[in-house]
Amino acid sequence: MITHSHIYRHILEKFLSPGKTPRRVQYSNNTNFVLAVSGAAASGKTTFCKGMVEYLGKKGLKGVHVPLDGYLLDRGTRNKQKLSGYDPESSDIPRMIDHMKTLIYAGKSIDLPIYDHKSGDHRLSRRIEPSEVIMLDGIMSLQFEIRERFPNLNIFFASEDIVIRGLRLLVDMEERGYSVFQALAHSDEEFVFYNKWIYPQITFAHLKIWVGEQRELYIVSE
Secondary structure (H helix, E strand, O other): OOOOHHHHHHHHHHOOOOOOOOOOOOOOOOOOEEEEEEEOOOOOHHHHHHHHHHHHHHOOOOEEEEEHHHHEOOHHHHHHOOOOOOOHHHEOHHHHHHHHHHHHHOOOOEEEEEEEOOOOEEEEEEEEOOOOEEEEEOOOOOOHHHHOOOOOEEEEEEOOHHHHHHHHHHHHHHOOOOOHHHHHHHHHHHHHHHHHHHHHHHHHOOEEEEEOOOOOEEEEEO
């Protein structure tokens, strides 16, 4: 697993220490911090979130990774409706809200749906337990309906246009089984929707992280 301990340490010291980031009054007693991690697909958000949870565990803070891709409609449905995965209509946001209320507000476990990017369909769900730190991982984590209800720390992964498109191309080919021609066409189409639906979320980020060509990460600003 790629590690970014310098960034994890910065987040812990700057944002997750006592008195640094006010908790929302709606949070259950189990939870103090909810981090929303958004940005372009294939930019390394999931690796980052898993690493952050592992790092926090070593520091005595219990964290949990919640990948929001599980709320995507299956690929066949999205294709029929001509929906980009970046379009909020492509995710079951009402169900997402209900589950996050249960996990974050009520402090109860949820059965998180798991999306398989290769098949474009869903697998068995995974039980998620409440935690002191909850990492909401996905492009919908800073969508208005989620952003206004749950996180108290917003993180956005940004990069140069060519890097965003290149990383998406690689993932489509390596993980989703696209041919190079399919991947190129998909990359061009999705970049338009990324700029429409996702990039504007950067306005709401408390922390911006820059992604390099090899998914190396740098803190940009706060």
